[in-house]
Amino acid sequence: MRLRTLLVRQWRNRPGRAVAAAASVAVAVGAVVATWAAADASRAGYRRLTETIAGVPSIDITARDGGRFDATLVPRVVDLPGIRAAVPLFYRPTLLRVGESRLREVAVGVDAAALAAAGLLTLESGEPCREDDEVILDATLAKGLGVGVGDEVLFFARRRIARMRITGLATGDSLRWFAEGATVVVDIQALEAMSLSTAEVDRVRIALLADADRARVMAAVAERLPASLVADVPVGRASMADDVLHSANLGLDFVTALTLAMSWFIVGNAMLMNVAERRRGLSLVRLLGATGRQVRRFVVLEAAILGGVGSIVGAALGLAAAGPISAGISQALQTPPAGLAVEPWLVPFAIVMGVFLAVAAAWWPAREATSLDLLEGLAAAPTAAPPSASRNLLVAAAALTVVAAVSEALMYVGVWPPRASVVSGIALLLAFVSLTPFLLIPLVRLLGRLVPSRWQVEGRLAVDQIVRQPIRTALTAGVLVVAVSNGIGLGHAIRDSVEDVLAWYGKMLKADWVLTQAGALSVSREERGADSRRMERIVRELAGVADVEGIGVATGRVAGSVCVVIARDMPDDKPLPLEPVGATIDEVRQALARGEAVAGTVLAQRAGVKAGDEVVVEVSGRATPVKVAALVVDYTSGGASLQLRRDAARKIFGMEAADVLLVTAEPGRAAALREPLEAIAREHSMLLRSFGELRRYIDRIVTGVVGSLWSILGLGFVVGSLGVANTVTMNVLEKKRSLGLLRAVGMRRGQVVRMVVLESIMLGIAGGIIGLVAGLTTALFIQLASQPLLGHPLRFHVRPDIIAVNLLAAVVVTALAAWLPARRAVRLDLLESISAE
Amino acid sequence: MSILRTEALEKTFNTAGAEAAVTAVRDVNLTVDSGEFVAVIGASGSGKSTLLHLLGGITRPTSGRVLLEGVDLATLDDDALAAVRRRRIGFVFQRYNLLPELSLLENVALPLVLDGVGHVRADAAALEALEAVGMAGRAGHRPDELSGGEQQRGAIARALVTRPAIVLADEPTGALDTVNSARVVELLQRLVAERRQTVILITHDPAVAAAAARVVRMCDGRIESDSTSGAAPR
């Protein structure tokens, strides 16, 4: 017989304990593998989502003073790291004739073959155009016209009328990235030749690699540009999507980190219990002359074996779970499933982690057990933690709180990146866990008073059991605290940020239809201004239109930061479509009427603008001082906007044209407006989208991202529940003997079961309450963390539904996990349960 | 030659929550020579078990010293103390004697195994020890399949298997009938006689005490009387 035999015998004798310990490792390792894979799938999904919705991440090179510029001025940039391709773009309004229909469309000149080869142009059918007399049409447009590949269209250019052959039909998604509303793709040289302008472009759009750091690439590109050109982030939806995804990534970091922390805690807890419960046996072995080292080696060997087996099983389970979860995430994001791509290091890492955690968690109680006075070790399980342990825990809690507060503060003032809040979130959680032993007993005593008088005996015994075993119960409650705090904290954070975005859109997008200026940005401002005023009038006079609001949009700069200048009517009789920060609506309205501007919070942060500052704003090469009256929350341009009334914008920047028309229909007439508005849009080279479409587009991002976060959170929830169930089961298994003794002295089976379940429910509620406080604090931290990202504080709401679901789950899981083993324990032969040790 | 000596031995338990500290052993000065057979008697709670635990280095005294073969136990580190327990002392406890996971034979062989003895030799020695206590027939059984008295005999076998210099036994006969009790005492006496081992045994049984050459009576943690006559005082 060797010590190893003793190990095997112990497992055989108490299979439940060994299985539970190994299972905890399996749960933890499975959680790590699955969460990691799911987070990877989410990140990849977010990237694809941004690509399909906002286009490939990109940078635009444009003329500093607007208008076209000589393409030869643009230096080579494709050799810079992070750049996928540089695409010169040339837009030209044109007239298209197909049979009897005449259409005003915008044509875009590109090197179609190169674009297609770079994967930036996707054809539904056919092939890229190469020759002067070849075109690619937007697939939807072609369908509307009833033409296809091989058909001919008449193309009216400035110089000539060309008969052109359709070589391919492009998908709307792939046109979106560069076409800016253009529906006809022509070879760039052919289009320039037809337009009597050579080597001129409207912009060069640079496609970035998915993992490129946009700011860094932009700086590198700007360094190479001549003074007459600037590099900017393309204005519009890209930046909005960017922001949502930034905070989504932060959320992902949080979910992953907290799930990791939780799984570590579950392993630690199970191993601690596994060893602590055998103190007496280990002491007896020591008593017979085993050295402390022998005993520790024995414990470590056991932990390594249980940890190893658990890790391998867990990794397999995690991989099995990762597939469906990743698929679910792809579905939530409405991106094609990418297939399960698990980093090659992940599985070995998770297994090593599992074994390491198991050994580390077993080592500590083993050291405790072997440094004990032998007589103490021979006594029953430890009744109370030594005072030094309590002191250490308090010190740890205080230190962790300081770490959390300091890292949060550093992040808040911008010294640390937003990701640092993950550190503070975890430190905070651990602080709460360290406080759990102190809060648990008073809470349980309080709960004991609430037990119905019918079950008073069971209730009193249950409280006794918890109070008598402070260490074991504190560990069990600790797992609960982590799980509940995880669910409540992240649940709140996700809901708050989503509702923040949605509430804003609800406020901003009251119109039914949106007409946007298509890509022909090079038309002179005056020409466009006149055209747009005419069009506004036409739209306003359409039957069924209740209101039209024109919005002018221009790119500008404030103190070196790019911003969007937005000019809106903002009439006095309508609610102000702005959400001021630190000022009242009326104050803002009055300031706007005086010709002052308001700045988006992100712009304010980037450019260091405060309310009341006078800043110099540069639009189309013209620098004008503008007073910033207040800061406002704004998502459309990622918060980097400067908004003012249209009359003021006209005076200050000469912004005449309405680039966007918001059309509100009379009640019930929205659908009927589609046809006349479509006709007007075609006539004026504008893009018509219904509010619903825009709404859907935003919804798709938001629900997709939120869906993916929820699924990972759901995974965390399952892991937490398994961890809690496992811990509670172990807790009950350890009590088999005392339960038998209680029955021996005359307690009925039902009473014993009720007592055990009551005990667990009390633990569940107490742990849940502590977890609730921890979770709400975590949520606050996450929101503070997203502040620098969103540029404004999120309002914090307490969500009774999230709290209820989590607390209910905690109670149900603990009750079930206690009920099942307790029922089995009381069915045992009385003799058998008493002789169990 | 004295094998075991205590000097002003004192043990106080400070249980958290209890108002008063319990002094279980106070000012005990005891010298035991090699080859002595000592019975310790006294009322329940008088400190007998605690004294035995102190003698075996299972718990550390609050004050005073225990010298085993001239070595102060307090000066030994954990490993050295473990070696002493393994090789020099055999224990029989009042409770929790056997590991429930192991068969009786494995339990008895455990001290040898811990000392690195090969399992063939360890098993042979264990079987021999079990034979001595009349339990060889139950070698393959697990503790919970044995009666209390059988378990106790198994524990005695385990205490003897390393042929320790000193055997410390806490009511080894408490669960035994008179016949078996007499057999155990006889066995212990033979150890003293044949191997010059020292036996210190706690008992409530006057018949067992009567068999000892020396009887130490404890009362309230002190040694009340210590008589070396063959007959125990009433």
Ligand SMILES: Nc1ncnc2c1ncn2[C@@H]1O[C@H](COP(=O)(O)OP(=O)(O)OP(=O)(O)O)[C@@H](O)[C@H]1O
């Ligand atoms: N770990 C402990 N903590 C507190 N008090 C203790 C502890 N162990 C023993 N005592 C107390 O010390 C006193 C002596 O106990 P001990 O076990 O030595 O008595 P004993 O003489 O062996 O009694 P018995 O004949 O009943 O076995 C008792 O009052 C007991 O309650």
Ligand SMILES: [Mg+2]
């Ligand atoms: Mg005793």
